[in-house]
Amino acid sequence: MLIELPNGWTWFLNLAGWPVLQLGLSWAFTKLPGAWFRPGRLGRWEGEGRVYERTLGIRRWKDRLPDAGGWWGGGFAKRALRDADPVYVERFVRETWRGELCHWCALACAPVFFLWNPWWADVIMVGYGVAANLPCILVQRYNRARLQRLLTTFKTSRGRSENRSSRTGPSRAT
Numbered sequence: 001m002l003i004e005l006p007n008g009w010t011w012f013l014n015l016a017g018w019p020v021l022q023l024g025l026s027w028a029f030t031k032l033p034g035a036w037f038r039p040g041r042l043g044r045w046e047g048e049g050r051v052y053e054r055t056l057g058i059r060r061w062k063d064r065l066p067d068a069g070g071w072w073g074g075g076f077a078k079r080a081l082r083d084a085d086p087v088y089v090e091r092f093v094r095e096t097w098r099g100e101l102c103h104w105c106a107l108a109c110a111p112v113f114f115l116w117n118p119w120w121a122d123v124i125m126v127g128y129g130v131a132a133n134l135p136c137i138l139v140q141r142y143n144r145a146r147l148q149r150l151l152t153t154f155k156t157s158r159g160r161s162e163n164r165s166s167r168t169g170p171s172r173a174t
Helices: 006-032 044-056 059-062 084-107 109-117 119-168
Strands: none
Touching: 006 084, 006 109, 006 119, 044 059, 044 119, 059 084, 059 119, 084 109, 084 119
């Protein structure tokens, strides 16, 4: 504890701190250009999201989490896939990366609470931060894996249809 505060202020900062931090980051991330969010490949160990289904049963609980993406003007709601258009799905993939990074940033801010809390309260605050953000991070990664698999299916089927049309040649009017 670096800053000694009265108990009332400590309680206030602890109770208000996480919501203010989470909402502030959520708002700030919706204002950043989408082009900044280029998700890389997921780890092979994630098995296109199947590891989350098998080990965590993510399909049973993922819909219970809040989706703050659509709360702010210019945000992107990720509650459900609204369109199967590949351009929309690619944007959805980017937005899952944006959401994941936002939650990682929130976790990275946890040491701010160390300024005014004793060590045992630091543990509680970090525990809350992990409990509030890790499930969201996992859901973002799971959804991104599933959406990337869908995009691969689009590209594969488009490639097959292009191959078929090139084999038959252009149609000729007689």
